[in-house]
Amino acid sequence: MTLPEALPREFFLQPTLAAARALLGxxxxxxxxxxxxxxxxxxxxxxxxxxxxxxxxxRGETKRTKTxxxxxxxxxxxxxxxxxxxxxxxxxxxxxxEAVLIRAVEPLAGLERLHRNYFGDGVPPFxxxxxxxxxxxxxxxxxxxxxxxxxxxEGTDLTDVSSGVYLAVGEGVADAEVVTTTRIGITKGAExxxxxxxxxxxxxxxx
DNA sequence: TAGACGATAGCCT
DNA sequence: GGCTATCGTCTAA
Numbered sequence: 001m002t003l004p005e006a007l008p009r010e011f012f013l014q015p016t017l018a019a020a021r022a023l024l025g026x027x028x029x030x031x032x033x034x035x036x037x038x039x040x041x042x043x044x045x046x047x048x049x050x051x052x053x054x055x056x057x058x059r060g061e062t063k064r065t066k067t068x069x070x071x072x073x074x075x076x077x078x079x080x081x082x083x084x085x086x087x088x089x090x091x092x093x094x095x096x097x098e099a100v101l102i103r104a105v106e107p108l109a110g111l112e113r114l115h116r117n118y119f120g121d122g123v124p125p126f127x128x129x130x131x132x133x134x135x136x137x138x139x140x141x142x143x144x145x146x147x148x149x150x151x152x153x154e155g156t157d158l159t160d161v162s163s164g165v166y167l168a169v170g171e172g173v174a175d176a177e178v179v180t181t182t183r184i185g186i187t188k189g190a191e192x193x194x195x196x197x198x199x200x201x202x203x204x205x206x207x
Numbered sequence: 208t209a210g211a212c213g214a215t216a217g218c219c220t
Numbered sequence: 221g222g223c224t225a226t227c228g229t230c231t232a233a
Contacts, residue, residue, distance in 0.1 A: 046214070054214070056229095064229055082226030084215050101214060141215050186214055205215095 001037055001109065004029060004168035006159050012072035012091050016098040019091045020047040021180075021196050025173035028105050030147045030165050038110025038147060040137055041170060043201040044103040046183050047194040048088070050096055054189035057097030067155045068097035075156040075165060077149065084141025087149050089158055089167060103184075103195070105137040106203045107146070114146040139205040173198050 004027055012019060028040045048055040056078065057065040067076045068090055076088040076099050088099040107114050114136045115126040124133075136146040144150065149165060158167045183195045184206055197204050 048214075056214080059230085062230075078214080079226095079228060080213050081215050081224095082213090082228070086214060088214085103214085135216095139216070183214075 003031075003037070003161050004039070004170075006161050007073075007167045007169055009071075009073050009159050012089060012159070013093065014091070016047045016049050016091045016100065017194060019089075020045045020100040020194065021178065022172075023089070023100055023102070023167070024178060024196055024198055026170040027108070027168040028102065028143075028147070028165070029161075029168050030110070030149070031163070032113065032148060033164070036110060036113045038114050039108045039168070040105030040143065040147070041108055042102060042105050042167075043137075043203050044105075044197040044205060045195070046101040046103055047091075047098070047196075048101060049098045049194075050092070052189050052192065052194075054183070054186040054192075055097070055099075061097070065097060068092075068099050070094060070155070073157060073159040075153055075158055077144075077151060077154045079151070085144040085150050086140040087144050087165075101140060102143065103140045104197070104201070104203050104205050105143050105147075106201060107132050107136050111136075117148050118142070118146040134203055138203040 023042050023045050026042050030038045057068045061069045072090050074090045087102045090099050092098040112126050137143045156163045179199045180193050181195050
């Protein structure tokens with residue numbers, strides 16, 4: 001399979017809210033160590049800005065948030081609730097810490113590999129004839145599990161097709177299909193309408 | 208160095 | 221709809 005073209009660095013230098021909106025309809029590409037490829041269409045994102053109390057970097061740079069203060073277009077991956085990893089794309093220049101959280105994707109390619117990552121070799125067995133299981137992409141902790149994204153990929157350059165994970169040019173999404181709403185699962189800044197999703201997608205974590 | 212808590216998901220009722 | 225597992229990081233002492 002030919003690898004899709006990566007998004008350019010400038011994409012991640014647009015204002016964070018614009019980048020969160022623009023990431024809908026783009027493609028998440030995962031290249032596994034053994035050469036397997038899996039891709040997904042991004043259908044849900046959230047913006048986190050440095051002036052935002054819900055942003056991990058709100059209180060300044062720490063060991064955890066170091067990559068958010070680094071160059072745009074890199075992956076900020078963190079664990080929360082001691083159980084799940086979340087994938088973010090850094091969207092601000094060096095010294096400024098903003099990012100877009102990828103909350104949901106629609107699996108496009110590498111379905112069997114995603115299924116195995118998520119469920120192991122157990123149940124339910126993979127069946128290419130069934131509709132794609134929503135758990136492979138609908139939720140920030142789920143997509144990282146299915147795509148095998150963990151702390152080992154922290155800081156990865158998402159604009160480089162040779163990276164283990166990167167973001168590629170997709171078909172985009174028309175404005176009429178996009179819903180803008182408040183963010184999920186946070187207590188601070190929860191009223192800010194900084195979550196975007198594709199209305200028609202099955203793979204939305206919450207409506 | 209201890210204590211609190213969080214950008215969730217899965218299982219139970 | 222409610223409950224809770226589980227751990228890295230931050231914060232205060």
